[in-house]
Amino acid sequence: MNPEIIKYTGKIHPANGGEWNEQLRRNLYAYYPSNSLKEAVNLAIKLNRPLLLEGEPGCGKSELARAVFYEFSKQYTNYEWDYRLWNVQSTSKAQDGFYSYDYIGRLQAAQLAKVEIKDDKSDPANPKDYLELGPLGHAFNKYYLDEKENQENPKYRTIVLIDEIDKADTDFPNDLLLALEDQCFEIKDLRPPKWLEANPEAPPIVFITSNQEKELPNAFLRRCLYHYIEFPDNKDDLKKIIQARFKSQPHKLVDKAIERFLELRSEMNDDKEETAKKVSTSELIDWFTVLNDYPPEKVLKKLENERYPFGSTLFKSRQDKSEYGL
Known part of the structure; x- marks a missing residue:
């Protein structure tokens, strides 16, 4: 059976001021995607392919996956929606996203069993007790790994964010190729080995972000x-x-602060190289978080007397502060 057709509209948002999400353990805010971005999300869902997102740091790449999760969990309640974040590090390996296996823990439990000391937490005779699924492992878990392992769970659907894939070494994306394309992987540490595969009726939705620090392989991009x-x-x-x-x-304060911010952005666009860090939406939010702590009248006065009050939220280098902050 084909999966249900679902569509991201970008119109279902948390209330102004943010909304705490217990599952994500963070405040979620309204996210306003462009029409082309909504189209890209829906094409990725339709074709069941990962969506690779690039853009300046702080432009909202990572927030998109959370916005899609929020909308779908509100709109498509016939699914049990899950969200999995994989923060890629320079030392990350593709295996980390699938599963990890506690060899040492199982060996210790086996040694304790030999001297008849019971460990209530795990059974050395059961290798599944030492298996921990990663973000992609959970997304591809078509079957339960417990006593219900032969029962499908078609109501369960996962959104996975693989964040900053370009931090890892150059082999990392290639090591994900077949798993992302076939949506399955082998757990070699079980006897017999076991394949975990995504439910074709409810496949995961995968977002990948990159800050373009490294070029990604063509085979991966394809x-x-x-x-x-x-x-x-x-x-x-x-x-x-x-x-x-x-x-x-007050509208007057918002207008004034945004005008000043866009002036700075324009100056940086004119002066900086393409690879340099320009102020983006994340700096605007940080700046306004500080401005918001003061009475509007005081902030307006500071904006009249200073180019960029509380400039530490905007400038990320000594050169920037010296060039634009005075």
């Missing part, structure tokens, strides 16, 4: 859909982002 998230230079779009985060701010 298996992904791609979208570059542009900075929202439109003043109204930035106002929506601020108003989603902060309640009841």
